[in-house]
Structures are given as C-alpha cells and as structure tokens.
Amino acid sequence: MQQVLSGPCLSAPLFEPYPQKHRVTWPLALPLVVFACFILGQMIAVVPVVELGLIDRDAFEAYPNILYTLAASFTAVLCLVILWVKFFERRSLASIGLSCSKNTPKNLLLGYLTGIGMATLIVGCIYLAGGYQLEDQALTRAMSLLPILLLLLTFSVQSFAEEIIFRGYLFSRFTERYGLWTGVAVNAILFTLIHLPGFDFDSRSLLTLILFAFMTLVFSVYLSLKVIETGSIWFSCAWHAGWNWLFICGFGLPTTGIALDIRPLLVDFGLDTQASDWLTGGIGGPEDSIVTSILxxxxxxxxxxxxxKPTSRAV
Structure with a gap:
C-alpha cells in the first residue's frame, strides 16, 4: 500500500463536469455577461416602479422600500444569469452549484451562524476600541420583529443571488478554463469592481477606498475558499446573508453603505464622532473597518x- 500526498482542494472539480453538448462562453465575455445581467436586471426591477410613481427614485434604500429593492432587483439579475446558463450554455443549474445534498442543511446553518458570529466579533472589537457608542434615544422606539424578519429574508435573496452568480457561475467557469487559483483571483477582482460604483467617492477618503477595495477582495477570496472546502455554494450564500443582516438588524450599523431607521435586535450603536473612519468604517459601516480587513x-x-496542505490517501 502506497501513501500518495495530494492537495484535494486543487485536484477536485468545482461542481459537475462538462456535459456532452454545451456551449462555452468566451472567457473574456463572462464579465460582460454578468455586468449586462446586473444592468438589465436592475432596469427591469427599478424602471417600472419609478415610472409608475410607486417608489421615489431617491427612496429605494429606505425601509420598507429596501425590501423591494433587494428582492426584486437581485431576483431579476439571478434569473437572467440562469437563463443564460440554461439556454445559451445548455448546462444544468448544478454546474453553477445549484444542487442539494445531505450536507446542504448543515452548510446553510453553519453559514448563517458563522457570518453572524464574525460580524458580532468585528462590531465588538470596534466598540471596545472606542469606535462606537450606544444610541440612548433609540431605546424609546418600539421593537418590532417584522422588519427584522423581512430584512433577513430579503438580505438572503440578495446574498444568495450574489453568491450564485460570483461563487457559483463566474468562479466555476474561470476555474474550469484556467484552474482553481486563477478562478479565485479573477472572481475576487470582478466582485470588487462591481461593488466600486456603490462607493461614495465624493465624501470619502483615499484610505477608506483602499480599505473598501481590499476588504471586498478578501471577502470574495474567503467565500471562494469556503466553496472549495465544502464543495458547494450553500455555506457562502448563508454566511453572506447572516453577515449583511446582522450589521443592520443586530446593531443598527450600515452595511455596504445602507443605513436603515429601524430599532435593531441587539444593541443600537452609533459612530463615535472622535473615532477615525479607518477604525469604524465611517458611513460605509463595519465592513470598511480595518478590523474587518484583518479578520x-x-x-x-x-x-x-x-x-x-497535503493529505494522504491509500492507493
């Protein structure tokens, strides 16, 4: 019996192998396909409600409008990507990670708990470092679980859609063509680029831009590594959702620049005006803190x- 050392994360296929009959999207066109789906999906979701006067164009990120913004726009984008996979590439949804196994419930639960736990650790570290202070006036507001639960649902829609597109579709396609680590790197770069338009260049400093870009890169790398480790996208989907949800709904802090006027579930924190943006993340929220980048x-x-790390198996 011989012991062979191998790196299982490097040798295993990401999801499923190519079917016998399929089309291959030209690699350089993959980002264009995804960016086009994002633009078209946003237009499908946003333009009709604005033109009908149902939502003011400046109020899409206010509660309860944010529920529609997250659910409708990201559902539209995801549907367009799925249509591309099914009808142009002629591949199954399993090829972008949309398949279930006996470990799926476990991965979902662990993902939510890990995302919530890491977000809590970050906020706690920033608070202990003097970055946040308690908002006493918020204690007089009535607590309602309905916004908390609805935001958990809609943040899950948004996060699952992003993970399926980036860690499911783009990651798998670049990995199949160029190898695992190229897939990780390109996926992270594209994930960062598509989030840059949401950065407030006018009111924020170069340092916060660097922290934002670096955080987004390592955010994507971490979730790609979890896809490799678990062999599915479900942990990453749930982690992303729990992470986004807890900053706003647990602590009343912005996430990706979105701040909502609801009473949070745990503690209502506000920025300490004496603290530096590199510590607190400023108007971008804890994600843009140096604490997040370090973690x-x-x-x-x-x-x-x-x-x-090599592992040994018997052959």
Missing part, C-alpha cells in the same frame, strides 16, 4: 493553508 485576511490565510 478576513486571517481566515483567508487559514483557508489557503488548508487547501494547500
């Missing part, structure tokens, strides 16, 4: 080590 860098390094 995500650490978990990325651990994930890369686990992927590269």
């Amino acid at each position: 995500l860098t650490i978990v990325c390094l651990v994930g890369i080590y686990r992927c590269l």
Whole structure:
C-alpha cells in the first residue's frame, strides 16, 4: 500500500463536469455577461416602479422600500444569469452549484451562524476600541420583529443571488478554463469592481477606498475558499446573508453603505464622532473597518493553508 500526498482542494472539480453538448462562453465575455445581467436586471426591477410613481427614485434604500429593492432587483439579475446558463450554455443549474445534498442543511446553518458570529466579533472589537457608542434615544422606539424578519429574508435573496452568480457561475467557469487559483483571483477582482460604483467617492477618503477595495477582495477570496472546502455554494450564500443582516438588524450599523431607521435586535450603536473612519468604517459601516480587513485576511490565510496542505490517501 502506497501513501500518495495530494492537495484535494486543487485536484477536485468545482461542481459537475462538462456535459456532452454545451456551449462555452468566451472567457473574456463572462464579465460582460454578468455586468449586462446586473444592468438589465436592475432596469427591469427599478424602471417600472419609478415610472409608475410607486417608489421615489431617491427612496429605494429606505425601509420598507429596501425590501423591494433587494428582492426584486437581485431576483431579476439571478434569473437572467440562469437563463443564460440554461439556454445559451445548455448546462444544468448544478454546474453553477445549484444542487442539494445531505450536507446542504448543515452548510446553510453553519453559514448563517458563522457570518453572524464574525460580524458580532468585528462590531465588538470596534466598540471596545472606542469606535462606537450606544444610541440612548433609540431605546424609546418600539421593537418590532417584522422588519427584522423581512430584512433577513430579503438580505438572503440578495446574498444568495450574489453568491450564485460570483461563487457559483463566474468562479466555476474561470476555474474550469484556467484552474482553481486563477478562478479565485479573477472572481475576487470582478466582485470588487462591481461593488466600486456603490462607493461614495465624493465624501470619502483615499484610505477608506483602499480599505473598501481590499476588504471586498478578501471577502470574495474567503467565500471562494469556503466553496472549495465544502464543495458547494450553500455555506457562502448563508454566511453572506447572516453577515449583511446582522450589521443592520443586530446593531443598527450600515452595511455596504445602507443605513436603515429601524430599532435593531441587539444593541443600537452609533459612530463615535472622535473615532477615525479607518477604525469604524465611517458611513460605509463595519465592513470598511480595518478590523474587518484583518479578520478576513486571517481566515483567508487559514483557508489557503488548508487547501494547500497535503493529505494522504491509500492507493
């Protein structure tokens, strides 16, 4: 019996192999396809309600309009990507990670809990460092679980759609063509580029831009590594949803620049005006804090080590 050392994360296919009959999207066109789906999907979801006067164009990120914004726009984008996979590439949804196994419920639960846990750790560290203060006036507002639960649902729609598109579709396609680590890198770069338009260049500093871009890169790398480790996209989908949801609904803090006027579930924090933006994240929220970048860098390094670590199997 011989022991062979191999890196399982490097040798295993990402999802399913190519079917016998399919079309291959030209690699350089993959980002264009996704960006076009985002633009067209946003137009499908936003233009009709604006033209009909149902939602003011400046109020899409206010509660309860945000429920429609997240659910409708990201559902439209995801549907367009799925149509491309099914009818142009002639491939199954399993090829972008949309398949279930006995481990799917476990991955979903662990994903939500890990995302919530890491977000809590980040907020706690920033608070202990003097970045946040309690908002006393918020304690007089009535608590309602309905907005909290509805936002959990809609943040899940948004996060699952992003993960299926980036960690399911783009990651798998670039990995199949160029290899695993190229897939991780290109996927992270494209994920960062598509989030840059949401950055407020007019009112924020170069340092916060650097922190935002770096955080988004390592955010994507971490979730790609979890796809490799678990063999599915479900942990990453749930982690992303729990992460986004807890910053706003747990602590009353912005996430990706979105701030909602609801009473949070746990503690209502506000920015300490004396604290630096590099610590608190400023108007971008805790995601843009250096604390977040440090934590995500650490978990990325651990994930890369686990992927590269040889394992022995009998042959």
